Structures are given as structure tokens and as C-alpha cells.
Amino acid sequence: MSTLITNIGELTTNVADPALTPPTGVEDLDPCGTLHDAAVLVEDGRIAWVGPAAEAPAAAEVVDAAGRAVVPGFVDSHSHLVFGGDRAAEFEARMAGQKYAAGGIRSTVAATRAATDDELRARLRGFVAELRAQGTTTVEIKSGYGLDVATEERLVRLAAEVTPEVTFLGAHVVPAEYADRPDAYVDLVTGPMLDACAPYARWIDAFCETGAFSVAQSRRVLEAGIARGLLPRLHAGQLGPGDGVRMAVELGAASVDHGTFLSDEDVAALAGSSTVLTLLPGVEFSTRQPYPDARRLIDAGVTVALACDTNPGSSFTSSMPFCIAVAVRDMRMTVAEAVWAATAGGALALRRDDVGRIAPGMRADLVLLDAPTRVHLAYRPGVPLVARVWKDGAPVV
Ligand SMILES: [Zn+2]
Numbered sequence: 001m002s003t004l005i006t007n008i009g010e011l012t013t014n015v016a017d018p019a020l021t022p023p024t025g026v027e028d029l030d031p032c033g034t035l036h037d038a039a040v041l042v043e044d045g046r047i048a049w050v051g052p053a054a055e056a057p058a059a060a061e062v063v064d065a066a067g068r069a070v071v072p073g074f075v076d077s078h079s080h081l082v083f084g085g086d087r088a089a090e091f092e093a094r095m096a097g098q099k100y101a102a103g104g105i106r107s108t109v110a111a112t113r114a115a116t117d118d119e120l121r122a123r124l125r126g127f128v129a130e131l132r133a134q135g136t137t138t139v140e141i142k143s144g145y146g147l148d149v150a151t152e153e154r155l156v157r158l159a160a161e162v163t164p165e166v167t168f169l170g171a172h173v174v175p176a177e178y179a180d181r182p183d184a185y186v187d188l189v190t191g192p193m194l195d196a197c198a199p200y201a202r203w204i205d206a207f208c209e210t211g212a213f214s215v216a217q218s219r220r221v222l223e224a225g226i227a228r229g230l231l232p233r234l235h236a237g238q239l240g241p242g243d244g245v246r247m248a249v250e251l252g253a254a255s256v257d258h259g260t261f262l263s264d265e266d267v268a269a270l271a272g273s274s275t276v277l278t279l280l281p282g283v284e285f286s287t288r289q290p291y292p293d294a295r296r297l298i299d300a301g302v303t304v305a306l307a308c309d310t311n312p313g314s315s316f317t318s319s320m321p322f323c324i325a326v327a328v329r330d331m332r333m334t335v336a337e338a339v340w341a342a343t344a345g346g347a348l349a350l351r352r353d354d355v356g357r358i359a360p361g362m363r364a365d366l367v368l369l370d371a372p373t374r375v376h377l378a379y380r381p382g383v384p385l386v387a388r389v390w391k392d393g394a395p396v397v
């Protein structure tokens with residue numbers, strides 16, 4: 001089965017093409033590898049050909065993009081989608097002036113433990129459909145609202161039903177029953193809980209923050225996961241500065257997430273590494289925190305990704321277009337940088353070389369926008385611009 005998507009007004013490939021490189025001495029302002037009047041051929045779930053529409057090969061099915069823009073499916077490399085209940089009242093109180101603290105996670109833990117597998121599964125599948133409708137074709141999902149062996153195992157098992165990018169986050173917060181003995185909880189996370197969860201997970205993560213886990217405790221968790229064959233990533237620098245970022249870089253983490261508070265040493269360590277810094281604008285938006293300075297990071301040579309961090313406490317948006325709009329408006333990213341970060345950047349944060357770009361051999365994960373250019377993703381915030389979505393070549397929206 002082959003499908004030709006043609007008459008694409010603007011195609012974001014995220015692939016540097018020699019023909020697109022500006023003359024020597026001119027800075028490359030286009031990280032998106034943009035083609036105009038383009039076409040994409042999809043065969044057996046993969047991209048088979050990319051080029052000018054006038055030279056497109058024949059295909060069994062032809063989709064006329066009518067001059068609209070096509071971007072790679074969004075790669076949302078950070079979410080918490082398996083949980084019970086919500087925290088609308090906490091959000092309302094926060095907007096009325098109450099401060100955000102990591103401890104609110106515990107109220108979601110109680111609701112999650114009380115929910116059945118079927119209830120959690122139905123909710124999770126609903127969220128995945130919601131993401132798809134907004135153009136997300138790859139999503140990472142974390143556990144972390146169980147915080148006991150049986151419930152954490154349920155959460156990673158349910159997440160593994162809908163994505164290969166499953167993260168074991170037993171070290172999300174210390175549960176109430178371990179409040180006065182956090183190191184005993186870390187023993188549980190790195191022992192029986194890891195044993196139960198590792199078979200379903202690809203990633204190990206910890207929330208390294210005042211009110212959650214110290215750098216030493218987070219390091220223990222990541223090292224235990226690495227010893228079990230999991231790959232490390234870390235929540236750090238959300239609420240204040242600390243040594244977590246450099247610890248994660250030292251351990252070769254694929255990504256450090258949040259990074260709202262970073263020292264010059266943190267930025268230098270990230271810039272000199274393969275660790276991606278994943279920015280989560282929905283969190284600053286929903287907690288009324290200062291936004292991270294993406295410009296400072298990008299100018300220093302740090303690889304930046306954008307993700308939603310969908311969760312009931314600090315960021316209950318599932319919209320990558322919304323995050324792109326905020327990143328452009330409030331974090332000083334260019335539109336091209338933000339779209340790249342939400343696609344190719346997310347792929348790097350998940351160490352994936354088969355998504356995030358539109359090139360022969362890549363998975364055919366594509367989004368057709370109801371707009372002539374990707375600029376509209378930031379220019380028209382809150383407007384549903386996703387017209388069609390293909391995942392592995394199959395239309396899903
Ligand atoms: Zn998170």
C-alpha cells in the first residue's frame with residue numbers, strides 16, 4: 001500500500017539538505033529543513049520518498065494537501081498519563097495565590113491506588129486519543145502515582161500497552177507512609193519495586209528536587225535502573241537550582257527535564273554532552289513560575305526538546321501546539337526552533353532515530369496542518385490546526 005501526500009505548501013523535514021544550506025558565512029536560520037511545493041511518498045508505514053511535488057512518483061492513493069503545511073508527528077518525550085482523579089481544586093487555589101509544592105502528588109497517589117486497572121486503562125486510552133488529535137504520534141509515559149510495588153507495576157504495565165517509551169518513576173515523591181524514613185523508600189524503589197517494573201520499562205527517572213529526592217538519592221535510583229538495563233533521564237531544576245543536572249549528565253542521561261533553574265556550570269555541562277534539556281512550558285504556565293530561558297540554552301549549544309509533561313498537578317495540557325506557542329511567546333525560541341524541539345528534539349530526548357524527521361526510511365508519522373505554514377502553530381494559539389495525522393503510515397485522525 002502506497003500513499004502520496006502531494007501539493008504540500010511547506011514541508012518541515014528536520015533534515016539538513018545541501019541544497020537548503022545558505023551561502024558560506026550566512027548563519028543557518030532554518031533547523032527545519034524546509035521544502036516548498038513538496039510531496040511525501042509513504043509505503044508500508046515508512047517514508048519512501050521526499051521531494052518536489054512536480055517529480056513525485058505514482059502511488060495507489062493520493063492525498064492533496066492543497067498548499068497546506070506538513071510537519072513530523074510531535075514527539076512528546078515527557079508525560080504522566082496513568083493516574084486517578086484530578087486536582088482542579090488545587091489548580092483553582094493556586095491561581096488564587098497558593099504556592100505550588102511537590103507534595104500535591106500524594107493526593108493523586110491516593111486516587112490512583114483506589115482505581116481499578118480498567119478505570120486507569122480507559123482514562124489512559126482517552127488521553128492517548130486526545131494527544132493524537134493534537135498531532136502527537138510518539139509519547140513517553142511515566143509511572144509514579146502508585147509508589148508501592150503493586151501499583152507501580154500496574155502503571156508501567158498499563159503504559160506499556162500504549163507506548164514503547166515507558167519510564168519507571170517510583171522516585172516521584174516519598175509516599176506518606178515513608179515520610180519519616182525516605183532512605184527506606186529509596187531501598188524499596190531500587191529493590192523490589194524496580195524488580196517488578198523493569199520488565200515493562202525502557203527508562204529510569206527520579207524527581208530530584210527539594211521536597212522530593214536529594215541528588216544522592218536520585219543517583220542511587222538511576223544507578224540501580226542502569227544496572228537493570230534501563231536508560232536514565234531525570235526531573236531536575238524545576239523549583240530551584242541544585243546539582244541534579246550535572247549528576248544526570250555524568251550518568252549519560254538521555255534527557256534532563258524542566259531546567260527552569262540552571263547555573264552556568266549546568267548549562268556548560270549540558271552543552272558539552274549528548275544530554276537533551278527538555279523544557280516543559282505547560283508547567284510554568286500552570287504553576288505561574290518564571291519560564292526557563294531557552295534562548296540562553298540554545299545560544300550556549302544545548303540541545304533543547306519541548307514536551308507537555310501532561311499530569312494532573314502542574315501541567316494538565318496535552319497539546320504540543322500550545323507548548324510551541326508558549327515557548328515562542330515566553331521562552332524566546334524562534335518558531336523553527338520550537339517546532340524542531342517538539343519533533344526532532346523530542347526524538348533525541350528519547351534516543352529515537354526513526355521518528356521526528358521526514359526522510360526516507362523514517363516512520364511515516366505526519367501531521368497535516370490546516371494552515372499554510374508551521375508559523376501558525378504559534379501565531380494562532382489555542383486554535384485546532386491539526387487536520388490529519390498519520391502514524392506508521394495509517395491515518396489516525
Ligand atoms: Zn514530569
